[in-house]
Amino acid sequence: MVIKLSLKGIADVRQEGRNYFAACPAASLRKALARLIADFDCDFINSISGVDAGASIDVVYHVTVKGAVVSLTVTLPKLKPEVESVSDLFPGAALFERELMEMLGVKVLNHPTGGRLFLPDSFPNVHPLRKDGA
Amino acid sequence: LHEFIFPFGPQHPALKEPVHFKFEIEDEVIKGVSIRLGYAHRGIEKAFESRDYIKNIYLSERICGICSFSHSTTYAMTVEFLADVSVPKRADYIRTILLELGRLQSHMLWLGIAAHEIGFDTLFMYAWRDRELVLSAIEKICGARIHYGYNCLGGVKRDLPGSAIVELRSMLSALRPRVLEHIAMFGNDSTVAARCKGVGVLSEADAKRFCAVGPTARASGVPSDLRATGHYTAYDDLDFAPVVEKEGDVFARVVVRLKEMLQSCDLIEQALDLPGGPFKVIFPRRMKRAEAVGHAEVPRGELFYYIRSNATFTPERVKVRTPTYANFSSVESMLVGHTIAEIPIVFASIDPCMSCTDRVTLVGPSGNERIVRGEDL
Numbered sequence: 001m002v003i004k005l006s007l008k009g010i011a012d013v014r015q016e017g018r019n020y021f022a023a024c025p026a027a028s029l030r031k032a033l034a035r036l037i038a039d040f041d042c043d044f045i046n047s048i049s050g051v052d053a054g055a056s057i058d059v060v061y062h063v064t065v066k067g068a069v070v071s072l073t074v075t076l077p078k079l080k081p082e083v084e085s086v087s088d089l090f091p092g093a094a095l096f097e098r099e100l101m102e103m104l105g106v107k108v109l110n111h112p113t114g115g116r117l118f119l120p121d122s123f124p125n126v127h128p129l130r131k132d133g134a
Numbered sequence: 135l136h137e138f139i140f141p142f143g144p145q146h147p148a149l150k151e152p153v154h155f156k157f158e159i160e161d162e163v164i165k166g167v168s169i170r171l172g173y174a175h176r177g178i179e180k181a182f183e184s185r186d187y188i189k190n191i192y193l194s195e196r197i198c199g200i201c202s203f204s205h206s207t208t209y210a211m212t213v214e215f216l217a218d219v220s221v222p223k224r225a226d227y228i229r230t231i232l233l234e235l236g237r238l239q240s241h242m243l244w245l246g247i248a249a250h251e252i253g254f255d256t257l258f259m260y261a262w263r264d265r266e267l268v269l270s271a272i273e274k275i276c277g278a279r280i281h282y283g284y285n286c287l288g289g290v291k292r293d294l295p296g297s298a299i300v301e302l303r304s305m306l307s308a309l310r311p312r313v314l315e316h317i318a319m320f321g322n323d324s325t326v327a328a329r330c331k332g333v334g335v336l337s338e339a340d341a342k343r344f345c346a347v348g349p350t351a352r353a354s355g356v357p358s359d360l361r362a363t364g365h366y367t368a369y370d371d372l373d374f375a376p377v378v379e380k381e382g383d384v385f386a387r388v389v390v391r392l393k394e395m396l397q398s399c400d401l402i403e404q405a406l407d408l409p410g411g412p413f414k415v416i417f418p419r420r421m422k423r424a425e426a427v428g429h430a431e432v433p434r435g436e437l438f439y440y441i442r443s444n445a446t447f448t449p450e451r452v453k454v455r456t457p458t459y460a461n462f463s464s465v466e467s468m469l470v471g472h473t474i475a476e477i478p479i480v481f482a483s484i485d486p487c488m489s490c491t492d493r494v495t496l497v498g499p500s501g502n503e504r505i506v507r508g509e510d511l
Binding site for chain 2: 046090091093
């Protein structure tokens with residue numbers, strides 16, 4: 001099954017096997033996800049992966065659309081990585097975003113709870129999944 | 135009326151694994167749940183980045199002692215997507231057989247623990263006795279019971295000999311009547327019904343909203359089963375339908391797992407008609423620059439891997455999202471509005487005792503926290 005993904009602001013959707021990969025500007029992420037929910041019956045977020053890509057922090061949102069995983073990559077500047085929360089669109093994403101915040105030091109704006117999830121309160125203010133983090 | 139915060143875990147006599155919950159309690163009723171994880175965090179995602187793709191199979195297998203084969207299979211599948219290598223059909227079938235044996239032993243372990251937690255220790259003994267049949271079969275095929283060490287990139291390490299197929303068939307014919315016995319015992323017992331029916335209900339809407347996976351979702355009427363929709367290993371060739379229950383309570387989750395045990399027996403039976411041909415292919419050691427996702431339906435739900443490679447021998451990033459992690463979001467919905475007394479049943483393996491809790495935190499109207507010790511009470 002082939003899905004035609006035509007989302008404003010998202011160019012270059014790549015299909016590999018059954019799955020799709022696309023780069024998405026941080027500003028249009030929420031719009032793109034809302035479109036996927038409204039027009040493609042997407043109701044499942046598989047995960048959020050944070051990657052320290054050297055010069056930038058990449059945040060990859062994996063959602064399931066008609067059985068295929070669509071991965072939207074948002075590239076954030078390393079000096080000020082900030083992204084809007086998507087946990088109002090996908091309540092299941094709230095824990096993934098807390099992990100993203102502490103493990104990669106990405107600031108998730110408007111997160112419902114925030115706070116540490118995996119790391120203890122006494123853990124120093126470093127982000128273990130950054131390449132220079134540990 | 136005061137609102138109390140009731141801390142639970144990470145070290146607690148009734149907890150088998152370290153996890154910490156904070157329950158906001160108002161007059162015995164749970165108003166909110168917050169979760170802290172990480173007490174068994176071993177930094178495995180970071181460790182993936184410093185090992186090559188082959189060593190990482192063994193690392194992924196050690197994420198969990200129950201879903202060990204599920205982890206190594208999902209990891210291997212994702213790396214196979216990354217390298218754009220397809221696995222021989224025979225290897226797909228052998229992996230399917232072992233994935234289903236893994237599901238059988240995992241569900242039986244869970245059934246035993248669930249029975250133990252509601253005080254039904256006879257069934258706990260039976261379930262774990264019968265689990266040995268499955269573990270012995272796994273040991274005969276792989277040489278190990280827990281960490282199979284059987285997967286490799288591009289297939290499986292050793293072929294499944296004809297003698298193993300004969301033994302698996304006779305194991306299944308011994309196991310099937312015992313599974314039916316467990317279903318009759320658990321399904322007809324009034325104590326089980328009293329402890330499980332109508333408790334910890336997760337509605338279909340909430341299961342979807344919180345992205346629940348696996349038996350938790352299927353017990354709430356969400357027919358999500360990647361074996362039916364994920365097109366991986368040999369499941370497309372096998373005839374089965376996801377087990378779905380509507381009620382969404384603890385009992386429905388028990389029933390889903392019991393029925394899935396029978397289903398696994400059927401799936402193994404079908405997959406034992408192995409296609410011929412090779413059981414592995416030659417696999418590159420260095421990956422090109424790429425990214426891939428892989429997911430599989432493991433005993434507890436969808437297991438998800440995301441791997442990014444950087445044209446070296448080691449991955450740039452391996453992200454693992456385990457099914458239990460995905461299901462934690464649903465826990466709040468299962469418990470809010472229920473009483474403290476229902477926490478243990480919903481977690482099925484927890485028996486909390488308020489008198490064991492040596493202190494509670496009192497949240498005043500100003501939000502200032504005051505610690506109240508046992509003596510003050």
